[in-house]
Amino acid sequence: MAQIVITGGCGFLGQRLALALLAKGTLRLPDGADLYGFEIVLADRPGAQLDPALKGKITLKEVEITDAAQVRALITSRTKLVYHLAAVVSGQAEAEFDLGLNVNFDGTRNVLEAARAADCNLPVIGTSSLAVFGGALPPVLTEKTATHPGNSYGMAKAMSEMLMSDYRRKGFAEARTLRLPTIIVRPGAPNAAASSFASGIFREPLMGVSSVCPVSPDLKMWLASPETAIAALIRAAEVPTADWPSFSALNVPGVTAKVAQMLEALEDVGGAEARAHVTMRPDPKIEAIVGTWPSAFDTSLADELGFQGDLSVREIVQRFKGALP
Secondary structure (H helix, E strand, C coil): CCEEEEECCCCHHHHHHHHHHHHHCEEECCCCCEEECCEEEEEECCCCCCCHHHCCCCEEEECCCCCHHHHHHHCCCCEEEEEECCCCCHHHHHHCHHHHHHHHHHHHHHHHHHHHHHCCCCEEEEEEEHHHCCCCCCCCECCCCCCCCCCHHHHHHHHHHHHHHHHHHCCCCEEEEEEECEECCCCCCCCCCCCCHHHHHHHHHHCCCCEEECCCCCCEEEEECHHHHHHHHHHHCCCCHHHCCCCCEEECCCEEEEHHHHHHHHHHHHHHHHHHCEEECCCHHHHHHHCCCCCCECCHHHHHCCCCCCCCHHHHHHHHHHHCC
């Protein structure tokens, strides 16, 4: 049976992607081949937790992404598609330089080398971040905008983008990178990402819990829903080889909003009581990271390739609220 491998598979996006792929049932890969009746392999570090909805429907494998031998054993001749989602998030990568570099860059190289060893131009879909940009930026960015990361997470992601693109150029793998907007609203507990507050200022207040906003209300952000991210990951595996851009990183559609507008959307959806649960408390360390990220993109290339985005922050928040128990 053909396999789809998802590294970092027990993470929020990995498990949602697995559920979406199971529901879809079939994919047309970049070379035009149809993939169906596939086995999904979620690969993650030991101790990772699996959503009960996936138990009995996927294969779970314990893999250290920094161990090249383990990654090569994971990606075999049965593997027909790889989603590389394993990562150390921005705040932790800034605080733990070696760990961030080992996972975010060396882990990517391990995946690409394993795909290369499979010797079949294997499609590898990876994720990148707005953090690859920084410095003096134009008002609206495109794929032609030069990367200039202002933190360690962005540095590793920018290098990974270049590596992915070069493996594609050499024909070692059909490697493609999606630059995802900041994803809101993520369920579960806050994590070590510098952008974690962007979900926290919706998630906790809508559940009657206090939340802290560590950045200025004037800060602009580039945002997308989990649904948009999952749809983009699936679409990225289906675009024909000839249509994908030569430098393989693509900006995914999103919406621009100031933090003040995000809080207005919270109040529109959850009422004044929900808004009152958010306390503004600036954190210079968080602002120093998130403040370098761009907030507006021309995503006409993604639009031409069939990618779709959200209509508004309010729509995203309303959808999250509607899914709450």
